[in-house]
Amino acid sequence: VSVWAAADGPLASVVLRSEWDARLAIARIHKRRLDNQWSGRRLELSLGRPTPAPNLDVLRARLRAILLDQKSYNLPLLRLRDAYASRHCCALTTSDLAKVKDTVVIHDGFGRMVQLLDLTPVSNAEMEEAPWKCHIHAGLSTSHEDGSRILQPVFIEISVLNRNVQILLENHGGILPLLSFVECYETTFQPLVADPRNGxxxxxxxxxxxxxxxxxAPSRHLAAATQRALTPSTHSHLSDSSRSSGDR
Structure with missing residues (x-):
């Protein structure tokens, strides 16, 4: 565990045994409220990756795509970071924002707000190959989505989930944005059953x-599987997950 001070408050980096363990930790404690000593603050978790930061043109396009969806073209800093992490599976820092002052500016007041300066629509050339949300089923509220719905514990048989997702992929041209997956799923099938205890x-x-x-990459989405070899560790994870859900 490494802890350091940042402009937005203390940050910690925790190294776990595998990406699977990291995703499980995020699923269990993301957004959990801390005790009174921390004034009721919530944990903000994201998956860290040793990948290079996007170039500034990509960063500008991503920020414009998020903020152009807002009424006043602004968002609180924390909500912007949530939206960015949910769409692109990587963290957004204040130092990143400082590099694109021609596109956004941070206002200090009753909470830190990020205001969009460049109102140029995102062109087709700047659009990424995989959309971050479904333009058929996703509602306006998805613009504020922090990714918590995709982390909710559910109880469903793997075979049923697999069959239904295959149908959704066919209906969505082979690419199903993860951020709006629940909306797409529940438009077509019965609502997912939330089960905090057994899910x-x-x-x-x-x-x-x-x-x-x-x-x-380029944004979180479902697609047809590519052939790849599974390690014994991966086989164990899949088996444990299957037993944890509908194969009980």
């Missing part, structure tokens, strides 16, 4: 099911 985080189930896979 498994939905994203973990989606990453365990055969026939498709979750891809984190």
């Amino acid at each position: 498994v985080a939905l994203e973990l189930l989606l990453r365990s099911a055969p026939g498709f896979e979750v891809r984190d």
Whole structure:
């Protein structure tokens, strides 16, 4: 564990044994409220990756795509960071924002607000290959989504989930944005059953099911699975996850 001070408050980096363990930790304690000593603050967790930061043109386009959806073209800093992490599976820092002052500016007042300066619509050339949300089923509220719905514990048989997702992929042209997955799913099938006691985080189930896979770039989405060899450790994770959900 490494802890350091940042402009937005103390930050900690925790190294776990595997990406699977990290995703499980996020599913269990993301957004959990801390005790009174911390004035009721909530834990903000994201998956860290040793990947290079996007170039500034990509960063500008991503920020414009998020903030152009807002009424006044602004968002509280924390909500912007949540939206960015949910769409692109990587963290957004204040130092990143400082590099694109021609696009956004941070206002200090009753909470830190990020205001969009460049109102140029995002062009087709700047649009990424995989959309961050479904333009058919996603509601306006998805613009504020922090990714918590995809982390909710649900109880469903892997075979049923696999069959239904295959149908959704066919209906969505082979690409199903993860952020609006619940909306797409519940538009077509029965609502997912939340079960905090016996359920498994939905994203973990989606990453365990055969026939498709979750891809984190350029934005988190489901697509048809590519052939890859599974290690014994991965086989164990899949088996444990299956037993944790509908195969009980």
